[in-house]
Amino acid sequence: MLMNRLSPLHLLQEMQNSWNWLDELTSTTRPFVAPEAYPAIRGWSDDENFYVEAELPGMSLDELEILMADGQVLTIKGERKGCPDNRRKWLQREQGYGSFQRQIRLPGTVDQQKVEAELMQGVLTIMLPKAEEIKPQRIPVKGT
């Protein structure tokens, strides 16, 4: 084969092909690993509310969508857009970009109409007021 100016990308592609081939041959012997759920969450509760917190640095509110269903299923979805500036040359990219969707079942039912969300310094905090029927109740003890 006569060739000049062989691109290093070409060689990388060849390597990639070999890896793909290896991957294909061994895929049945490996356990299936689910992709990491994004975003990771922390959840806690007090007597009145459930709270869900997620770290979403660099995102704005209009890129986020928060949905409630069945009074118990919370969905956080959105798209993390990268910087569109093409004059830049990226030397290293560790952050992830793209669309995501995370769905969780809360430990109890909530009042869907009163759910509040706040995004501060890249931390999303969702406050979900508990439905009346699951709030703790004080039982009076009668003396005889």
Add this chain to the structure above:
Amino acid sequence: MSEMILHGQPAVESQTTALSNNVYTPRFDVCETDDEFTLYGEMPGIAPEDVEIRFENHQLAIWGKMAPRHPEARYWTQEYGIGNYYRTFTLGDAIDARLIQAEVKDGILTVHLPKKAEARPVRIAVKPG
């Protein structure tokens, strides 16, 4: 790329123990333009006054001090931890250390590392012979 060696080794120093024992390595994107290198790091929850950036002997050390959020809460799930952020970068001679600037917005730390004048590319005009 040769003038910038990037690595992140969390190193625990005594000054952080007052706030939290955990140290996390934030993820960074690094880009280069004709005039500067720019670092973009994920540091959710950080306030500008809690970021400390030191440049010494070609080492850029970035500290983010995080107080625990809701330490008293009763958690039913904790998929990530909250703690201090630490990351170092080794910078080459091309960077003018006196002009380094940084800002924090929406949990992203941006560090501008301007290049020295002699390290910036110059366009050479080619005249017809």
